[in-house]
Amino acid sequence: MTELTFPPLMHGEACTADPMDHAAMRAVQGCDAGLIAHRLGANTLEAAIVFAPEVPLEQAAIILPLCGIGFQNALGALAPPEVAVHLEWGGGLRVNGASCGRLQAMSDTGDPSALPDWLVVSLSLPLWPSDDDADAAGHAPDRTTLYAEGCADVEPPRLLEAWARHTLNWIGRWEDAGTKPVHAEWRGLAHGVGEDARQGGSSGTFLGVDEHFGMLLRDAETTHLIPLSSLVRTP
Incomplete structure (x- = not known):
């Protein structure tokens, strides 16, 4: 297996x-x-990062869109320039x-006011269609895979490493400058703003x-x- 290199602290x-x-x-x-x-x-x-938030879950949950921004930045650096990546609010x-x-x-608590002992954010990214996906392709034209979108030269180990680096960078920016730069970056990547949506009933x-x-x-109303x-x- 290709050796992976992650940034310090990861x-x-x-x-x-x-x-x-x-x-x-x-x-x-206790890792x-x-x-x-x-x-x-x-x-x-497939990958998942363990975090140890220092703020209540209501604020710590921002790590989810931070990881999304990190993924967009990572793939944007490795994929052809014409490949567009956007983020849904729900992940x-x-x-x-x-x-x-x-x-x-995922976290050890669902209480927004509680300080989590840990918080995990996972990434699942289809590279090639599985047999089931291929059979269902005609019934799900809204679904795709990374390599079907012109990213066949993007190596999964390098993408994983880049995701870790860019996510760590955004965690640092959030800790140093608050949510303002995160909001500014996310707004330019958000999918579905201004459109009809359903969430949580x-x-x-x-x-x-x-x-x-x-x-x-x-x-x-x-x-x-x-x-x-x-x-x-x-x-």
């Missing part, structure tokens, strides 16, 4: 199980923040407008996000706020 750990489950297990065991569990398959790149990834993998978050026009990246949905922390799963 270290890799190959796994055979689902990387999010593996990373959560290691976090429960250091910065562990990156990874499983690089023939058709899929979905879009490549050239079509759904292509997703990010998910609410539906309406997706207006954007509040200061904590909560989703704002406007229906005929009011504006609903769906907290970003509602996307964070617990074991």
Whole structure:
């Protein structure tokens, strides 16, 4: 297997199980923040990063869109310039407008006011269609894979390394400068703003996000706020 090189404070750990489950297990065991569990398959790149937030979950959940920005920056540096990457509020990834993998978050707590012991963000990215995907392609034209979008020269190990570097960079910017630069970057990458959306039992026009990246949905009567922390799963 190709040797992986991660930035300082991060270290890799190959796994055979689902990387999010593996990373959560290691976090429960008390591993250091910065562990990156990874499983690089023939058709899929899967990885998960362990974080140790120092703020309550309501604020810490911003790590999910930070990881999304990190992924966009990473793929943008490695892919051909015509490849466009956008981010769904719920963690979905879009490549050239079509759904292509997703990010998910898990923590030991679902209480927005609680300080998490740990928070894990996972990445799942399809590289080539599986047999099931190929059979379903005609029924799901909105789904794609990385290599189908002109990225066949992007090596999964290098993309994983770049994701770690760019995510760490954005974590540092958030800690140093707050959410303002994160909002500015995310707005330019957001998918679906101004369009109809449904989330958490609410539906309406997706207006954007509040200061904590909560989703704002406007229906005929009011504006609903769906907290970003509602996307964070617990074991």
